[in-house]
Amino acid sequence: MGQSLEMGDVSAGAEPVELEGNAIAAVSAWYEAHGETIFVYVARRLGQENARDVTADVFRSAIEGHHRFDRDAGTPLSWLYGIATNLIRRHWRTEQRRLRALNRLTGSVNTEAAVAARQPELSERPIERLDAHHRVEKLLAAVELLDPEDRDLLVLIAWEAKNHTEVGAILGIPPGTVASRLHRIRTQLRRQVTDHG
């Protein structure tokens, strides 16, 4: 599984334990460097209202599992992403609700206009603008149906803008596997978006 912590490795909600000072110093430096990135990642998936707690759990787990960090297997940030991804899975019902809310909120003109305004090149393509709202509904419903591992991969690629190597390091799988799984995810989403009218 590479450097990612397994589900049983994290100790969300546990009280901090006494550890050697170097682990805390290292993780505190990571927090300073990457705390915002992890917080925003968690907030995108679970909402800002959950981000503090889950982010704290990520770094708490990093302190407690610091000895398991393997620098050769990836960067501290990818390791922290891996921990966060595992913790987010525990909150799947929250993420599911958030996707449903997102489904409604993205139907607004504000979102479409905002995206088009700041990414004009996207709006110039022959996209399905006219039935975009309907497609978004079906797309988010299809994302809800993805396996958790696939959903993690999709979010890391699409929302966190990670490349295949980075996603591989985060999820503990080879980059080639990332590519093949992404292809399968794309196929699955396309089938569900286009087949169920």
Place this chain on the structure above:
Amino acid sequence: MDEIEQFARLRPSGIEFTEEDRAVIAGTLFESTRPGKASNRLRWLSAAAAVVGLAATGAWFTISTESATVDAGERPTSTSNIDEAATSTTGQSTATSTPVGGEQATSVEAAADTFRPPLMTVDRHDWTLEYAGFGGPDVEQRSILVDPELGLQGPVIELMTFPEGSGTGFQVETPVNLDGRRGSYVAFGETHWLGFTDDSGRQVTIHGWKVSKDDVVDAALAAIATSTSTENPLQQPIGRLVPADMDLLSAMGASATYSFGHASEGGTEINLYPGGEYTLQAKRFDPGEYEPIMINDEAAHIIDYSELYGSEGGEGRYRLSVVRDFWLWEIDAAHFSTRAEFLEFVDSIVIAESDLWYSALPDDLYGPDDLSDALTQMTSDIPLPDGLNIQSLVDQLNNGSPAWQHDDLIIATTRSIVCAWTHQLQQADANGDQTARRQAIDAILSTKSWAILNELAGSIGWSEAVWETADEVARLASAEDTTSSATTNEPFLSDGFFGCD
């Protein structure tokens, strides 16, 4: 655009990692885990203070719209920065032969801080309005420099700040050194774009038109130099250019979208963006796709997707961009047999007088005059908390879209009500008011019997999302009965999930 790209565009934005967030998390993690924690925390707080300039509300060039009172469909009342000639309403084409702007609906009192775009209609009986919505500010912060004599017709430098992670969207870019910070620059004709990331991670984009690359770089350096202060980086004149007034700033954040459906399978979306020619040039990231054409005697641009992409998604699709008055009209269409047929349709799009527009609304769209009756009927079996009534709901909705689809009205209404009850629950919990607490819990639990939520069930997920919250409240109430230690300080009740203010 494939499904992965489409999902990427749905990434939630506007998330802020505040100084308080940083400190609270650090406090829970490190204060109790080692000696010397205080100095560590102080270091974080210091780091946070260094970037607060751009992140804090009320920092430099945050837009205030207090004075932006305008008429429906008109340009801002303060026109010092807008070329008078460009705002002339004399007909430039047959499509604008209907009076531009029109009167504001007598039943719609535009909020003092709302800029309301024109109301559009299609003068053909086989097309029906399906959606109408107004957009608000599309950036976190905006500042504009213009020539006071020429307004947006002359040189312009616009500075926009987007939430962290938004990206610049540039397809081709050249690195630019901004006093040690990396910027990305790209130019199309007279249009310059420069983007960089500020100290708080937000994306700053500078758009220059009819200015030099050096002017744009100077604006970026000014923004960086003032990024930790409350000073507006573009508040000082640069050459002839002076800061735009609040009316123009407010108007530049507005937009409107209208969707029309054809009796058969056709569909058209009309988007209106403020800024006229300036905005048209800003949106042309790939000018090669735009083909100049004339519509009657009026210059316009068309993207012919049928020609460009053919069977790969382009068949029957067109986009027409035309500058009319203060507005850029962008018309997207699908399922047209030929370009000529599409252009014939374009000719039938007009700005409507508000009375006419509202009186012609289809039955399944609610206008301002319909809202009170519709909401009275919709909420007949729904308990409303103190302070929320039909009129206050109507007032909320009238500050948004000019017309509401049935489903969207249900969502907006139930969101407001559930948010109000949730707020009461949290307040009661904080104040120890058991009566108000019980009342709020009962109201939220009653959502499962609300007729409008049951009507929507099984279609778009909204009702189910509300009911999941009700289930959590039921769990909370159950815990309350058994342990008396339940709390409303739960994530599912926190502001944000339903878009509660």
